[in-house]
Amino acid sequence: MLVESRRIRDRYRLLEPIGGGAMGTVWRAQDEMLGRTVAIKELLLPHDHDEHRTEEAKNRAMREARIAARLQHSHAITVFAVLEEEDRPWLVMEYLPSKSFAVLVGEEPVSVDDAIRIGAQISSALAGAHRAGIVHRDVKPANILVSEDGTAKITDFGISRAIGDVKLTATGEIAGTPAYLAPEVARGEDADFAADVFSLGATLYAAVEGQSPYGTADNPIALLYKASSGEIEPPTKAERLTPLLLRMLATDPAERPSMDEVEQELRALLSDAEPGESVLAATVPEAEVADVPAAVPTVPATVAVPPPPPPPGEVAAVSPGARKGMIAVGAGAALLCVAVVVAILLVVRQKAPQDNAAPPAASQPPASASVTPSPSASPTPAPSSASTTTPPPTSTPVSPVSATKNAAQALSAYYALLPGNPAEAWKLLTDHFKSSRGQTYDTYTRFWGRYKSVEASNVKEIGANKVTARVLYDGGQGENDTFTMVQVNGVWMIDSQG
Known part of the structure; x- marks a missing residue:
């Protein structure tokens, strides 16, 4: 037939x-x-x-x-x-x-x-x-x-x-x-x-x-x-x-x-995720209210060529007047942010050094693959415009990390800060690490907010500035990670992971 x-x-x-x-x-x-x-x-x-x-x-x-x-x-x-x-x-x-x-x-x-x-x-x-x-x-x-x-x-x-x-x-x-x-x-x-x-x-x-x-x-x-x-x-x-x-x-x-x-x-x-081109460009919609998914046997059809992602930052149908208003609001917000940051820096300078000390907090699962901490060689950059949380001023990290004598101790001290003190832990990530992960202080704190504990064990140096550790998340199955550590102003910081 x-x-x-x-x-x-x-x-x-x-x-x-x-x-x-x-x-x-x-x-x-x-x-x-x-x-x-x-x-x-x-x-x-x-x-x-x-x-x-x-x-x-x-x-x-x-x-x-x-x-x-x-x-x-x-x-x-x-x-x-x-x-x-x-x-x-x-x-x-x-x-x-x-x-x-x-x-x-x-x-x-x-x-x-x-x-x-x-x-x-x-x-x-x-x-x-x-x-x-x-x-x-x-x-x-x-x-x-x-x-x-x-x-x-x-x-x-x-x-x-x-x-x-x-x-x-x-x-x-x-x-x-x-x-x-x-x-x-x-x-x-x-x-x-x-x-x-x-x-x-x-x-x-x-x-x-x-x-x-x-x-x-x-x-x-x-x-x-x-x-x-x-x-x-x-x-x-x-x-x-x-x-x-x-x-x-x-x-x-x-x-x-x-x-x-x-x-x-x-x-x-x-x-x-970092912004960038992807073969699979679609984003995921918010969680569906429907409590039943449909699933059916189907074999791939023959046509599908991954499209280029849309131009970043594209906004649909914004009138000239609206665009001017948006620019004005953005400029005002930027000036306000500058004023707030200056005020914070002035207050911090007047505080005694011990006021900046952050005691170790309950451990929390590192973003091992997701948000691996990386030290910052210079003051932490302000979060991107999409971020709504202002990161803490990035002064030189304080105890317990400042007292560490080697890279292995520094890594242990880093995990000891989490999840209770992400503000101090954030200071121990280098600008290189943050930029390589597209990380902002807002996404960093949201990530760590999902976990209850993290534990770094068997921490040891395996070479120049290289440290390995077994990291246990929420008491579950652990994983072995390798970190590259660097010194910035005498303080050990995390520059890369993996």
């Missing part, structure tokens, strides 16, 4: 295949009743089992598809209908011209900023699903679609597991890949919300590191063994995303954050 003449339910005309895999074929199709383009997924059922087991697989697929069809979320592909035709399930879905995240990752390296943007969007859909009691069960790069404008959507809620994908079969063969499976799922346990968190973490890890957290293996059985044991290779390129990734990839499901927490932290990291 010619593709052009093939119809489903005398309503949907199949135009061309746009993707496919172990689960079936995805077609671009025309809904002739509503006159719109849709994507239709033709699910393939296993034929290596008896008729009874094949029927069970079909029923599971239909059930999971109907669940997905009830979900609605701006970052999940919508399922319009679930049909049974030619003795197998068909899913009628939203058509999104796009590429899969797997294709994008394969084409060129994904920056940490891009991974955060994609992760923030997908975690919002998964968080909505979890609030509705729905587990995705197969989060991986191939199930994330990215459109031309950078919008990301998750697909295939529950479908892959319903028809037996990604599992060890009775014959010892592996259907699918265990590269993104949570350890407990690889051991045969049922997938739950924590398993989705791990799989999203593994997806973001693969995007920035270029491989699965379990490494690479030609033998899928060996990869499954590593997955079941939870043996991951620590990330080396994830930068400020590292602390969150390590928590998401914790072997114990109880130690992983919830998907709501993942979304919040990714949004915070997104707001801290």
Whole structure:
């Protein structure tokens, strides 16, 4: 039968295949009743089992598809209908011209900023699903679609597991890949919300590191063994995303954050990101009120070329009069800020030195990959115009750091200031570090405000101005970091991390 003449339910005309895999074929199709383009997924059922087991697989697929069809979320592909035709399930879905995240990752390296943007969007859909009691069960790069404008959507809620994908079969063969499976799922346990968190973490890890957290293996059985044991290779390129990734990839499901927490932290990291060009230019909207995300099996469409980001600072339709008013207000605000800073400096000069001393405070998780402290060789620059918090005057740092005799002691003293005294800790970051991270005092304090404790242990010098430490965030899983320290006016400061 010619593709052009093939119809489903005398309503949907199949135009061309746009993707496919172990689960079936995805077609671009025309809904002739509503006159719109849709994507239709033709699910393939296993034929290596008896008729009874094949029927069970079909029923599971239909059930999971109907669940997905009830979900609605701006970052999940919508399922319009679930049909049974030619003795197998068909899913009628939203058509999104796009590429899969797997294709994008394969084409060129994904920056940490891009991974955060994609992760923030997908975690919002998964968080909505979890609030509705729905587990995705197969989060991986191939199930994330990215459109031309950078919008990301998750697909295939529950479908892959319903028809037996990604599992060890009775014959010892592996259907699918265990590269993104949570350890407990690889051991045969049922997938739950924590398993989705791990799989999203593994997806973001693969995007920035270029491989699965379990490494690479030609033998899928060996990869499954590593997955079941939870043996991951620590990330080396994830930068400020590292602390969150390590928590998401914790072997114990109880130690992983919830998907709501993942979304919040990714949004915070997104707001801290440096301005600059990105292949995935879309920003993430504010958290959706809808408590149910839509997710559907969909295979990437064939068209999607990442667009250049819009010119920074562009403002839509501002009249000349309004623009003059804005300039006047801005000028007035700038003069007021100058006056305030001068007044503060005069007051500080009149205070006794001990008034500036900051006692060590309860530790707080460093922005290890996100906001690594860096010392400032000169007075801390005023925050950017977007920042609303005025940083403390950057005089030479005071005790306990001023009393440190070496770089290792200085790093320990830095973490002792956090989270209770970010004002003094901020002074121990160099201008080079701040500019390299696009950091302002406002984003710095907001970052540290999210944590309760941080502990730096096994701090030791490994070379000239190089210090290593194991940093533990909120009592969770720790990570090993390397810091470059420099002396400014006799005080050790952090110049880089990683």
